[in-house]
Amino acid sequence: MSVSMTFIKKIQSYFEAKTVQIQNHPKFQHIQTLPSLQRYCAWSGLFLASQIIVFGLLYFIFGYIVVVGFLASVIAGLATGVGALPVLWFKNITDDVFNSLLGGAAGVMLAATAFSLIVPGLDYGNAIWAGKGVYIVSIGMMVGALFLHYADSQLPHVHFDTLSDTQLRSLNKIWLFIIAIAIHNFPEGMAVGVSFGSGDVKNGFVLTSAIALQNMPEGLAVALPLVGLGYNKWKAIGIATLTGLVEPIGGLLGITMVTAFQPILPIAMGFAAGAMLFVISEEIIPETHSKGRSRYATFALMGGFIIMMMLDHLLG
DSSP, X not given: OOHHHHHHHHHHHHHHHHHHHHHTSHHHHHHHTSOHHHHHHHHHHHHHHXXXXXXXXXXXXXXXXXXXXXXXXXXXXXXXXXXXXXXXXOSOOOHHHHHHHHHHHHHHHHHHHIIIIIHHHHHHHHHHSTTOHHHHHHHHHXXXXXXXXXXXHHSOXXXXXXXXXXXXXXXXXXXXXXXXXHHHHHHHHHHHHHHHHTTOHHHHHHHHHHHHHHHHHHHHHHHHHHHHTXXXXXXXXXXXXXXXXXXHHHHHHHHHHHHHOGGGHHHHHHHHHHHHHHHIIIIIHHHHXXXXXXXXXHHHHHHHHHHHHHHHHHHO
């Protein structure tokens, strides 16, 4: 058995064991025996209590801006699940529609990278090291791209456009694809965190909006093949949502780093920009042309870029 398959088997075994352990817990079983309304209220109350604890600790330890940035990264991650919702009504969509959605997402991400990460990074870099901001951000961009390159080559995963229908029927392949999505969602969450860590809340919300829009077709890309393989629609949406919940981890790391160490802000912005450009060039754009050139995707990319550029200008 290959190292990749062994790694996946270990992950599956771990989650399966934890799931069984939770399901066998007396408290869990008690809640499950409650009437539907009481059960829903119980789980909602537990979730709300956990969020109050998490956000309360973040507020007392790091302050208001960290709480806002972390919440923004959570919202951006949950957009993956929102994007998967169409599987409740459709089992598939045409290639032109899907390519257009991904193309628009790529355009939004390109504009957000340029106007919400690179340009502010240059300004902060010049403010800290006069006249050297462009070099600092450039170094950060290369480090970010190399980090994604290393993660892409070392962690076991597959690219969505390389899977045939037969391969998709393997649970191992599906887990590898989910890992690939997680790898590429991490720097997006970090980008949100770094943006809020700069103290520019407006810029942070612009970038959050861009990443949320990009995550929606990504969620659909995860859920559609799962439904096609016979997965329960809500389970497919749940799996798609989970792939986006890596972003809050990256968001928390990014915002706490730059909040605690302001001088690394230009480098961190460059790092996030380089990582996002890597994802756009390596994954999103090639996927839009994986079945031949798509003029729809090209114009959708331009439209997404223009919309995000206008949004940045109007909010600026």
